[in-house]
Amino acid sequence: MTEFVLALALGTLFAVGTFLVLRRDVVRVVWGVVIISQSANVYLVTVGFGATGAGTAPVLGHGGGAASTVDPLVQALVLTAIVIGFGTTAFALVLTYRVYEEQGTIDMRGLSFLDDDAPPRVGDGETAREVSDD
Amino acid sequence: MTELALQASLAGTLAAQAPVIPLLVALSTAILALGTRVYPRAQQGVSLLGAGAYGVAVLFLAVRVTAEGRLVYQVSDWAAPFGITLVADALSVLMLGLAAVVSLAALVYSLEFVDQRDQRLAYHPLYHLMVVGVTGAFLTGDIFNLFVWFEVMLMSSYVLVVFYSGPAQTRAALLYTVLNLLGSAVMLLAIGGLYATIGTLNMADMARRLADPAAFGIDPAPVLGLSAVLLTVFALKAGIVPFQFWVPAAYRAAPAPVTAMLAGVVKKVGIYAIVRLYFMVFAAATVPVSFPGIGGQGFLAFFGPVLFVMAAASIFLGGFGAVWQDDMDGLLAYSSIGQIGFVVLPLAVAATVPDLRALGVAAALVYAVNHGLAKSLLFLVSGAVRTATGTCELPKLGGLSEHDRVLSAAFFVGGLALVGIPPLTGFFGKFLVFDVAGRAGSTLGLAVALGGAILTIAYVTRAWNQAFWGRPTDYVIGASRNGVLVGVTVVLAVSVVALGVGFDPLVGAANAAAEAALDVDAYVEAVDPDRFVPSDTGSGGHGGGGE
Numbered sequence: 001m002t003e004f005v006l007a008l009a010l011g012t013l014f015a016v017g018t019f020l021v022l023r024r025d026v027v028r029v030v031w032g033v034v035i036i037s038q039s040a041n042v043y044l045v046t047v048g049f050g051a052t053g054a055g056t057a058p059v060l061g062h063g064g065g066a067a068s069t070v071d072p073l074v075q076a077l078v079l080t081a082i083v084i085g086f087g088t089t090a091f092a093l094v095l096t097y098r099v100y101e102e103q104g105t106i107d108m109r110g111l112s113f114l115d116d117d118a119p120p121r122v123g124d125g126e127t128a129r130e131v132s133d134d
Numbered sequence: 135m136t137e138l139a140l141q142a143s144l145a146g147t148l149a150a151q152a153p154v155i156p157l158l159v160a161l162s163t164a165i166l167a168l169g170t171r172v173y174p175r176a177q178q179g180v181s182l183l184g185a186g187a188y189g190v191a192v193l194f195l196a197v198r199v200t201a202e203g204r205l206v207y208q209v210s211d212w213a214a215p216f217g218i219t220l221v222a223d224a225l226s227v228l229m230l231g232l233a234a235v236v237s238l239a240a241l242v243y244s245l246e247f248v249d250q251r252d253q254r255l256a257y258h259p260l261y262h263l264m265v266v267g268v269t270g271a272f273l274t275g276d277i278f279n280l281f282v283w284f285e286v287m288l289m290s291s292y293v294l295v296v297f298y299s300g301p302a303q304t305r306a307a308l309l310y311t312v313l314n315l316l317g318s319a320v321m322l323l324a325i326g327g328l329y330a331t332i333g334t335l336n337m338a339d340m341a342r343r344l345a346d347p348a349a350f351g352i353d354p355a356p357v358l359g360l361s362a363v364l365l366t367v368f369a370l371k372a373g374i375v376p377f378q379f380w381v382p383a384a385y386r387a388a389p390a391p392v393t394a395m396l397a398g399v400v401k402k403v404g405i406y407a408i409v410r411l412y413f414m415v416f417a418a419a420t421v422p423v424s425f426p427g428i429g430g431q432g433f434l435a436f437f438g439p440v441l442f443v444m445a446a447a448s449i450f451l452g453g454f455g456a457v458w459q460d461d462m463d464g465l466l467a468y469s470s471i472g473q474i475g476f477v478v479l480p481l482a483v484a485a486t487v488p489d490l491r492a493l494g495v496a497a498a499l500v501y502a503v504n505h506g507l508a509k510s511l512l513f514l515v516s517g518a519v520r521t522a523t524g525t526c527e528l529p530k531l532g533g534l535s536e537h538d539r540v541l542s543a544a545f546f547v548g549g550l551a552l553v554g555i556p557p558l559t560g561f562f563g564k565f566l567v568f569d570v571a572g573r574a575g576s577t578l579g580l581a582v583a584l585g586g587a588i589l590t591i592a593y594v595t596r597a598w599n600q601a602f603w604g605r606p607t608d609y610v611i612g613a614s615r616n617g618v619l620v621g622v623t624v625v626l627a628v629s630v631v632a633l634g635v636g637f638d639p640l641v642g643a644a645n646a647a648a649e650a651a652l653d654v655d656a657y658v659e660a661v662d663p664d665r666f667v668p669s670d671t672g673s674g675g676h677g678g679g680g681e
Contacts, residue, residue, distance in 0.1 A: 021316070026308065033315045040319040044326040073335075074326065077278055081322055084285045088315055091292060095308055102301040111305040 006046050013039035026099055026106040030092045037085045041078045048074040152198045153207040153222040156191040156230060156269050159184065164262035174254050178245055181258040185241045188265065189234040196227045204650070204660040206275070214662035215339040219275035221661060224646035226272045228499060229406050231643075232506045233272070236398040237265050239626050243514055244391035246618040247521065256293065264290040264395065271403045275661055277328065278335045280407065281321050284371070288314050291400060294392045295384050306380075306387035313380050317370045324364040331356050337415050338661035341654045344419035354421040358433055361416050365408070365437070372404025374478055375447035378471045382455075385467035390517025393463070397470045398510030402502050405477055409495060409651050412437055413484070418654055438486030445482050446582045448475030453589025457596065462516045462526040465597055466509065469552065472586060473505045476563070479583060480570045487574045495648035497566035500640060504559040507633070508551035511626040515545045518620055519601070522613040528597065533606030538615055542602045544623035549594040551630050554587065558634040562641065 017039060020032025048071040100106050148155075163184025170177040199205055199222050207220040222230075241261065248257055267287025274280050292314070296307030325335070332340050332352055343350045344357065370377040385393045416433045452472025459465040477498050484494025518541055519534065520526045535542040547558065554564030564587060571579035633640050650657075659666040 021312075029312060033312055033319075036316065037319040037322070040322040040326070043323060047326045047330040074329065077326070077329075080278075080282060084282070084289075084318075087289065088285075088292075088311075088318075091289070092311055092315065095292075095296065095304060095311060098296075098299065099304045099308060102299075102304055111301070111308075 003049075006042075010039055010043055010046070013042065024108045026096050026108060029108070030089075030096055033092065034085070034089050037081075037089075041081050041085070044074050044078045044081065047071070149198055151207070152195045153205050153220045153273055154209075156188055156195060156234075157220075157266060157273065159188045159191045160262050160266040160269055163188070164259045164266060167258035167262060171254055171258075174250060177254065177258055181241060181262065182245065184262060185238045185265075189238055192227070192230045192234040195222055196231060198222075199224060199227045204656065206660050213664070215334055215336045215665070218279055219336060219338070219661055220273045221275035221338075221657070222273055223657070223660075224643065224650040225406070225409065225499075225648075228503070228643050228647040229272045229402060230269065232402065232503050233265065233268050233399045235629065236506055236510045237261075237395060239622050240391035240394045240398075240510060240514070243394075243517070243619060243622040244389065246616060247391055247517055248389055252297070257297070260290040260293050261392075261395075264294065264400070268399055268403055272406060275337050276335050277325055277337060277340070277411075281318070281325055284321070284403070285318060287400060287403065288318070291392075291396065295388045295396075297389055297392065298387070303387040306383035310380050310384040313370065317367045320363060321367040324360050324367065327360040328357065328364075331360065336661070337410070338658045339665070341415045341418045342658050342662070342665065344416065345654070347419065354419045354433075357416070357419060358421050358436060361412070361433060362436075362440075364411070365440070368404040368407045368411075369444060370404070372401050372408070372474055372478075373471055374404075374444050374474055375451050375471065376444075378448065378451065381471055382464055382467040385470065385513075386461075386463045390513055390520070393467075393517075394510035394513040397466075397513060398506040401470070401474060402506055405474070405481075405498070405502050408441075408478075408481065409498070413481075413491070413495060414651055414654055414657060417652075432488075434485040434488075438482050441478055441482035441485055442579070445475045445478035446578075448472060448478065449582055449586035450475075450589070453586055453593070456593040457589060459593075460528055462519065462528060462531075462597060462601065463513070465528075465593055466512050466516060469590070469593060470505075470509055472589065473501075473509065473552065476567055476583070476586060477501045477505065479579060480567050483570050483574045483576060483579060490570055490574055492645070492648045492652055493566075493573070494570045495651055496641070496644040497563070497570045499644040499647050500559070500566055501563035503633075503640060503644070504551060504563040504630075507626060507630050508548045508560060511544065511623055511630060512548040512552070514619070514623050514626065515541060515548060518616065518623060521616055521619060523609040525609050528600040530607055530609050531601040532604040533602070533610050535602040537606055537610050537613055538620070540624060541615075541620050544620070544627040545602065546598070547627040547630055549598060551634075553591050553594050556634070557631070557637075559630055559637070559640065561634065562637050 013035060017032045017034075017036035020028045020035060023029060023032070096106065099111065103111050105111070163180065166180045166184065167177050170180050195205070203223070205222040206214075207222075208214060209218040209220065212218070244257065244261070245253070264287055267283050267285075267290065270283030271280060271287060274283055292307060292311045295310050296303050328340070329335055332343055333350065334340055334343060343352060344354070347354050366377065373381040385396060388396060412434065419433050420431045421433065421436075449472050452468050452470070452475060455468035456465045456472060459468055480494040480497035480501070484491045484498070487494075516526055519531070522538070522541075523531065525531065551558040551560035554560040564583075567583055568580065571583055655666075
């Protein structure tokens with residue numbers, strides 16, 4: 001039963017994430033990426049249940065109690081992944097703000113391509129300002 | 135006497151720590167560069183010294199590896215399958231050598247190329263953190279750590295791609311970041327799945343268990359699927375078709391020395407991971423594979439055709455894309471996609487034909503080193519041209535060969551190395567690719583390589599004719615010359631020629647690397663001697679890899 005619920009939840013999360021990644025709005029794309037990476041983390045936690053599909057947190061078996069514990073290694077992996085995800089999410093959000101600041105739009109299709117004649121340092125003057133209304 | 139003993143023990147300790155030294159050097163340089171950023175001159179000095187020290191550390195490691203074979207470093211002395219392991223063998227050392235040369239050249243170049251104020255902000259720490267990530271990825275013996283090192287490398291590269299922070303740069307960086315974040319999520323999924331099926335994260339332990347799946351209760355079929363998922367991530371990092379679409383925008387957006395690092399070194403991390411994991415770790419497993427015309431037992435029999443299709447698509451898409459480009463950076467970026475196809479092509483042959491495995495991997499490595507040097511040289515030339523003339527668009531350039539003979543000569547050498555003219559490294563790279571395809575009797579492979587070679591000649595000739603020959607345009611006439619930038623490109627060009635003329639060391643290193651990459655037994659024994667069982671029991675004909 002637990003497995004079924006988890007599988008359903010994971011599937012839904014991945015579906016929502018994918019849906020958001022395919023939007024035109026940059027903020028939604030970033031949210032989609034965040035949801036997908038978090039679903040990957042949840043998936044990683046479920047790996048710890050192993051074949052038995054049951055188990056408690058290792059700390060509960062500390063006094064010699066519970067025999068069946070989940071794999072603690074995956075939780076360590078997830079912690080690492082969460083920390084990395086936190087940093088990259090922050091960066092992606094800053095980048096989104098920067099896109100809005102420079103391009104005046106967060107519509108993916110309105111963003112300007114690299115126009116080569118400009119020197120490496122491109123000024124803030126003329127940028128695509130096609131703000132679409134959806 | 136005691137002093138001598140002390141010295142000997144110190145040398146012994148240093149030798150035992152050899153695999154971790156390049157990592158520590160790069161990390162300390164990054165931290166010191168961050169600490170000295172109020173003193174720009176000191177920061178530049180630290181950065182330069184650090185890049186030099188990194189080269190020395192890699193050289194030291196290379197000497198140790200040549201003398202002793204595999205060096206294994208168990209972090210904090212936790213034994214292999216449980217702790218984190220760093221492994222340095224001939225393959226890692228070859229890739230580290232490439233990284234050391236390119237990163238030093240690109241750093242010297244960027245001291246002059248990148249605006250002084252921009253350098254102070256974050257350039258040097260980020261640059262060295264990228265080197266840390268690359269080094270870690272080449273040295274780690276643990277698949278989850280590979281993910282972590284990838285992230286270290288990518289996080290700094292995100293910022294370096296958006297470095298100039300113009301509208302177009304943010305757009306390119308956004309695409310690059312989002313794609314790589316998705317790639318990281320997929321990588322995490324694949325690694326989690328592999329851990330769930332195989333029950334370990336240590337590469338040596340994985341290879342050991344996959345060689346005898348029944349004994350460990352492993353079902354090879356899901357492992358094959360998960361490794362296929364993982365391949366998409368490495369293909370994304372290496373910019374292999376169909377995961378190449380971020381390459382042109384990101385390469386054009388980043389500063390020239392960063393692009394040289396991205397194309398020369400970071401791309402090769404994906405190739406390294408493919409060689410290490412698919413030719414060593416997963417090659418141990420067996421699963422029946424049947425394609426129309428191709429059948430086999432190993433995972434590699436499955437990945438062979440897949441890699442071949444990806445290589446052929448990369449060669450043609452990159453080649454045609456480059457021929458159509460009207461600016462030098464774009465041309466080089468597409469060419470980079472095409473050239474990576476030439477690296478993957480011998481790998482595909484090596485995967486399909488077991489007899490040619492060592493030769494194919496060696497050919498791929500020679501080509502990877504050649505491309506790493508030649509392409510970073512060309513990107514640096516392009517940056518120097520842009521600094522001098524203010525543009526990189528081919529129609530606006532012309533007659534550069536009259537204006538700056540030295541720079542033009544450097545471009546010429548890089549271009550010829552891509553085309554593959556003897557005695558440059560490119561010739562041997564291309565020759566080995568053709569040789570491998572020919573020995574495999576693959577007409578299709580030869581046709582693809584030939585088509586790619588013709589396309590390479592076409593776009594290199596076009597770039598040369600338009601930018602360097604003809605009547606000098608106004609842009610070129612008004613151009614100024616920067617000695618340092620030109621000097622770095624000349625040094626790289628000389629190294630391309632020198633490695634080609636004295637080709638023996640490179641081919642020796644590549645052969646040793648291929649042997650090291652395919653020798654699963656020796657790897658497992660070095661990493662985890664307690665659990666090592668000689669392979670004649672479980673792994674059948676696949677354990678040795680070399681056959």
